[in-house]
Amino acid sequence: MSYLIETRNITKRFGGLVAVNNVSFGVNPGEVVALLGDNGAGKSTLIKMISGVYPNDGGDILYNGEVVKIHTPMDALANGIETIYQDLALAENLNVYSNIFLGREKTKKRLGLFPVLDHGYMYDESVGILKKLDIKIPSLRNNVRTLSGGQRQAVAISRSIYWNAKVLIMDEPTAALGVAQQKQVLDLVNSLKGHGIAIILISHQMHDVFEVADRICVMRRGELVGNLVKKETTTEEIVSLIVGSETVQ
Amino acid sequence: MKGNLNLIIEESRTLKAIARNWAFCFLIFFIVIFSFTGKGFLSIVNFQNIIHLSVIAIFMAAAETFVIITGGIDLSVGFVMGLSSVTAGKIIQILFAAGNLSVGAILLTGSVIALVVSLIPGLISGIMIARFKVPPFIATLGMWGITNGIALKICKGFPVASLPDELTKIGNGYTIYYKEGSGISWFSLPAGIANDQIREYLRLIPISFILLFIVIFILRHILNNTTFGQHTYAIGGNEDAAIRSGINVQKHLIKIYMLSSFIAGMAGVFNVFQTGIGNFTTFGAMYELFAVAAVVIGGASLLGGKGRLLASVVGVLLIAVLENGLLISGVEPFYRYIAVGLLLILAIVIDQLFPDLF
Ligand SMILES: Nc1ncnc2c1ncn2[C@@H]1O[C@H](COP(=O)(O)OP(=O)(O)OP(=O)(O)O)[C@@H](O)[C@H]1O
Ligand SMILES: [Mg+2]
Numbered sequence: 001m002s003y004l005i006e007t008r009n010i011t012k013r014f015g016g017l018v019a020v021n022n023v024s025f026g027v028n029p030g031e032v033v034a035l036l037g038d039n040g041a042g043k044s045t046l047i048k049m050i051s052g053v054y055p056n057d058g059g060d061i062l063y064n065g066e067v068v069k070i071h072t073p074m075d076a077l078a079n080g081i082e083t084i085y086q087d088l089a090l091a092e093n094l095n096v097y098s099n100i101f102l103g104r105e106k107t108k109k110r111l112g113l114f115p116v117l118d119h120g121y122m123y124d125e126s127v128g129i130l131k132k133l134d135i136k137i138p139s140l141r142n143n144v145r146t147l148s149g150g151q152r153q154a155v156a157i158s159r160s161i162y163w164n165a166k167v168l169i170m171d172e173p174t175a176a177l178g179v180a181q182q183k184q185v186l187d188l189v190n191s192l193k194g195h196g197i198a199i200i201l202i203s204h205q206m207h208d209v210f211e212v213a214d215r216i217c218v219m220r221r222g223e224l225v226g227n228l229v230k231k232e233t234t235t236e237e238i239v240s241l242i243v244g245s246e247t248v249q
Numbered sequence: 250m251k252g253n254l255n256l257i258i259e260e261s262r263t264l265k266a267i268a269r270n271w272a273f274c275f276l277i278f279f280i281v282i283f284s285f286t287g288k289g290f291l292s293i294v295n296f297q298n299i300i301h302l303s304v305i306a307i308f309m310a311a312a313e314t315f316v317i318i319t320g321g322i323d324l325s326v327g328f329v330m331g332l333s334s335v336t337a338g339k340i341i342q343i344l345f346a347a348g349n350l351s352v353g354a355i356l357l358t359g360s361v362i363a364l365v366v367s368l369i370p371g372l373i374s375g376i377m378i379a380r381f382k383v384p385p386f387i388a389t390l391g392m393w394g395i396t397n398g399i400a401l402k403i404c405k406g407f408p409v410a411s412l413p414d415e416l417t418k419i420g421n422g423y424t425i426y427y428k429e430g431s432g433i434s435w436f437s438l439p440a441g442i443a444n445d446q447i448r449e450y451l452r453l454i455p456i457s458f459i460l461l462f463i464v465i466f467i468l469r470h471i472l473n474n475t476t477f478g479q480h481t482y483a484i485g486g487n488e489d490a491a492i493r494s495g496i497n498v499q500k501h502l503i504k505i506y507m508l509s510s511f512i513a514g515m516a517g518v519f520n521v522f523q524t525g526i527g528n529f530t531t532f533g534a535m536y537e538l539f540a541v542a543a544v545v546i547g548g549a550s551l552l553g554g555k556g557r558l559l560a561s562v563v564g565v566l567l568i569a570v571l572e573n574g575l576l577i578s579g580v581e582p583f584y585r586y587i588a589v590g591l592l593l594i595l596a597i598v599i600d601q602l603f604p605d606l607f
Contacts, residue, residue: 053493074495089493093486093554094479102483103494105476116474 002065004029004198005050005081005167010059012045019045021222022059027167027198027215032189034209034230035202037219038242043202046219047169050200051083052076063167077103080166084156084173092145096137097126099144100159129162130154133188150181157188168192169200174208186212206235218242268603272546272560272596276567283574290577293453301421301455303569304523305330305516309540310547310561311468312512315505317544318472320485320553321378321385323506325392326513327537329370331530332400333517337363338409338527345413352413360518367514368507370396375503389506393537400529409527420522424454460519468512469558481505485553542589543568546596567592 003026012020020042027033035043049056052073060067063079070076076083083089090099098105101122107115126140135154137147144152153173160168170189174182189199189212203209209216209230216233218226218241226241267274284291309326316323341359344350350358370392377388418437426434428450436456438447472478480501483491492498521527530536541551543564549556571588 051493072495072497073493074497077495083493085489085493089487089490091483091486091490091554093482098479098483099490102490103480103496105479107476110474114470115476116470117476117479 003027003062004064005200006062006065007046007050008060008062010046010049010061011057012042012049012054013057018222020049023219023222023224024059025217025224025227026062027200029166029196029198030193031214032193032199032201032212033215033217034213035200035217035219036204036209036238036242041219041242042222043219044171047083047171047200047202050076050167051081051169077163080164081169082160082163082165082167083169083171084153084160085171090144090152090156093143095143096140096147096155097122099155100126100129100162102159104163125162126158129158133158133161148181149176150178150184153177153181153185154188157185161192165197167198167200169202171202172204173201174203174205182208206238209238210235268599269548270560270563271599272548272563272567272592275592276563276570279567279570279574283570283578287574287577287579290574295573295577297453297455297458299566299569299573300461301457303565304457304461305520306536306539306543306565306569307461307562308464308512308516308519309536310543310565311465311558312509313537313540313544314547314549314556314558314561315468315472315481316385316509317541317549317551318481318485318553318556319502319505320488320551321502321505322389322541322551323371323374323509323513324386324389324537325370325374325396326509326516326540327530327534328393328397328400329367329510329513330517330520330536331528332370332396332403333363333367333514334520335400335404335409335527335529336366337518337521338412339403341412341416341521342409342527346411352415355413356415356419359521363518363521364511364514367510367517369510371507371510372503374510375506378506379499379502397530404527404529406529408529412521412525412527414525416522417525419456420519420525422456423452424456424459425452427451427453457519457523464512464515465558465562472558477501477504482554485555487554539568539589540565542593546592548596548600550600 006026008024009022010020010024011018011022023046025033035046037043045054048054050061050070052070052075055071061070062068068075068079070079091102094102106118106121108118108121110116123140130137133154135158137151137155144155147155157173174185177185186208189201192199201209201213213230216226216228216230216238217224218238220242226238228237289295309330312326313323337359340362341355344355344358374385374388374392377383377391378385422436424436426438431439438450472481480491480496483494483496484498484501488498544556544561545551545564546567547557547560547564549561568589572585575584575588576582
């Protein structure tokens with residue numbers, strides 16, 4: 001079976017620093033791949049290339065087995081690659097439904113001529129998706145600034161699902177959450193798996209990783225040093241890969 | 250204390266509306282005060298005057314509102330206005346002297362060319378800011394100098410005069426002229442009435458109001474109801490989020506600075522109609538700073554992400570009413586600067602106390 005999303009020998013440099021060095025990995029539909037590594041290992045940089053935030057300096061990105069050009073976030077979104085970032089990427093000065101529709105606003109014609117924002121439609125659709133994912137938020141007309149970390153996370157995830165994510169990339173989705181909210185997010189990840197979505201999950205929390213991941217990839221100083229099936233590995237092995245000098249393919 | 254106050258305000262809708270629109274409340278408050286202290290303040294003629302003389306400042310503040318919501322600033326608006334004014338003036342002067350075209354065609358040609366020219370400084374600062382990451386303050390400061398230099402070069406340091414009289418007839422004209430007994434006349438004095446008899450007529454709704462109303466209506470529509478406006482707020486709120494949502498932030502910022510520059514250009518063209526000559530902008534005018542002050546008084550933050558067009562208009566009117574009211578009440582004019590300064594400080598304090606209001 002070919003990967004839904006794949007990188008081949010992908011590289012990113014920031015001046016003299018090689019943040020991601022020759023990394024090849026892929027994710028199947030309905031699979032959760034966890035990306036692990038110490039701070040600064042290059043995890044975020046790797047996924048930012050897949051989601052079009054940084055252009056890659058070398059190598060290829062393949063979608064459904066074919067090389068695709070992902071130069072801008074729009075390119076990624078057009079391929080159904082949605083990303084939930086460490087720093088969330090919500091506009092805090094806008095309300096919930098405006099964030100769900102950010103960059104893809106629904107408009108209607110006023111007087112048959114001028115396109116204006118269709119607030120009613122965006123509100124109703126947002127209520128629908130939150131309901132479907134069993135997410136509770138006081139009012140969708142409140143600015144995102146007034147929401148808790150977990151609620152923001154939920155808004156970001158429901159935005160991706162609403163926009164038909166085929167590949168969902170999550171950069172530390174549970175980092176800032178309380179225990180109950182962490183569990184909700186992980187449950188959400190598990191249920192998304194059932195819909196055939198390919199998920200890349202960056203996390204520092206070993207517990208999360210072992211709960212939801214099918215495969216675990218470890219990065220160290222920009223390189224991919226391990227690519228293991230979860231059932232065949234242990235926490236100890238992963239930890240030694242993260243900090244040590246071993247390499248397992 | 251601050252927490253308590255916040256809580257009380259959060260809970261009461263009325264208090265919230267007042268805190269949010271404090272500038273408007275102040276405007277009403279000062280109008281009431283000056284109505285008592287200033288003879289002739291409370292009159293239609295005076296109010297029409299205040300607004301008529303504020304049209305340019307309102308345009309400047311509208312331009313600055315868009316820019317400030319994205320988290321930027323445009324220091325060039327005052328001199329772009331001057332450039333536009335002398336450009337329009339010069340072209341009208343030349344065509345008028347040549348005498349081949351009808352006055353209407355001359356005025357139209359001059360205005361359109363000046364408006365097109367006024368897009369250029371915005372395009373340049375927009376590209377510098379969006380593509381080359383030059384801070385808006387520096388990029389538009391560059392344009393501040395360049396546009397002023399070019400304007401002075403065009404007019405050689407003197408106002409561009411010898412333009413058609415029609416300019417001020419339109420620019421300072423009224424929609425309605427009324428005199429008891431002789432009834433209403435639209436857009437101009439009844440035929441056969443000499444100009445010095447104009448005082449016998451009640452003049453209502455300056456033509457400039459129609460321009461002002463249309464421009465503000467359109468700009469407010471763009472900011473509040475369109476994707477363009479939504480993206481403007483998003484960029485100011487979280488530029489990264491905007492980029493990652495697929496918004497072409499670079500292109501959007503270039504459009505924002507072009508829009509700002511274009512609005513300043515409109516102010517310049519209007520200035521020619523209002524004064525009948527092409528004026529370069531003097532250094533002391535500080536249009537850009539008063540515009541920024543008005544926008545901040547209207548509740549915008551220089552950090553970006555918030556601001557409302559009508560609130561900025563209220564900011565301008567508040568400053569204008571203060572100026573006019575203090576003058577009519579016989580207060581020395583330099584108090585105007587102190588008043589504007591105090592209002593600015595108040596705006597910042599209110600913004601700090603109630604960050605979630607706007
Ligand atoms: N925009 C940038 N400009 C310059 N250097 C960068 C940039 N982004 C990341 N880096 C550098 O690249 C390296 C990899 O960073 P990255 O953010 O990908 O790490 P990470 O694995 O996500 O770490 P963390 O677990 O702390 O989030 C780091 O050394 C970082 O300082
Ligand atoms: Mg990271």
